[in-house]
Amino acid sequence: MKNAVRDLRTARKLSQQQLAAAMQVSRQTINSIEKERYTPSLPLAIALARYFGTTVEEVFDADS
Amino acid sequence: MQTRDFTRSRWWMPAFCLFLGAVMFGAFAIGDNVGQGAVSFGIMAALGAVFAFGRRSETLQGLGGPGRDERWAMIDLRATALAGVVTILFVLGAWLYQVARGEDGSAYALIGAVGGLSYVIAVAVLRWRG
Numbered sequence: 200m201k202n203a204v205r206d207l208r209t210a211r212k213l214s215q216q217q218l219a220a221a222m223q224v225s226r227q228t229i230n231s232i233e234k235e236r237y238t239p240s241l242p243l244a245i246a247l248a249r250y251f252g253t254t255v256e257e258v259f260d261a262d263s
Numbered sequence: 264m265q266t267r268d269f270t271r272s273r274w275w276m277p278a279f280c281l282f283l284g285a286v287m288f289g290a291f292a293i294g295d296n297v298g299q300g301a302v303s304f305g306i307m308a309a310l311g312a313v314f315a316f317g318r319r320s321e322t323l324q325g326l327g328g329p330g331r332d333e334r335w336a337m338i339d340l341r342a343t344a345l346a347g348v349v350t351i352l353f354v355l356g357a358w359l360y361q362v363a364r365g366e367d368g369s370a371y372a373l374i375g376a377v378g379g380l381s382y383v384i385a386v387a388v389l390r391w392r393g
Contacts, residue, residue, distance in 0.1 A: 224332040227321050231334060240333050 201263035205233040207251045222246055273315070276327040280311030351378050 208218050208229075215233075219226040222243060231237035232247075239247065248255045284307030291300025317323035325335045354375045361368030 224334065225321070228332050228334040237334050237337075243333060 200238045201235060201260040202232060203258050204229070204247060207253070207258065208233075211251075218250075221250060273327070277311035277315040280307045280314065283307055284311070347378070347382075351375065354378065 204218075208215070215226045215229045219229045222229070224243065228237065228239075232239055244255050244259055248258045251258065284304040287303040287307065288297075288300035291297065291303060314323060314327035317327070325331055325338065331339075354371050358368040358371035358375060361371060
């Protein structure tokens, strides 16, 4: 699923490892989400949106 | 999200490998085949060492326990389902082969029945749980 995780992360100068630690997932999971190979669960999607101070709809593009 | 219990610790899979190796050794020893039991234990101990010290591979970390998260849970689920399908297909094929040769295929039939029955029960229980 298309998403803005990489843009949001790099805008805050965060590494994948730092974001992964904040989300309590592996760095590879963040990488897979950014490369659109893995669609996160609803709890993780909400956690990502809250972490970036935005909405799930603005982070993830369900229509893509 | 991350699961944190002993089964997800670094030492879970190595310990499990050693335990399974010891059980295999015991089984062979009871069957008066200590040599084969020692070989089996050695193989399991080596496998445990690979899990314990293979820290750089995400695959080994995921198989071994640490580093698992929701993505790994999904990978585990799909891999288990695929392995189950492969096993059932193999058992079915082996049973048909045995029957076609006029031999006793009851062992394969039993394994297939257990697999099929457990699948039906799992579907019913999981559907009931929502």
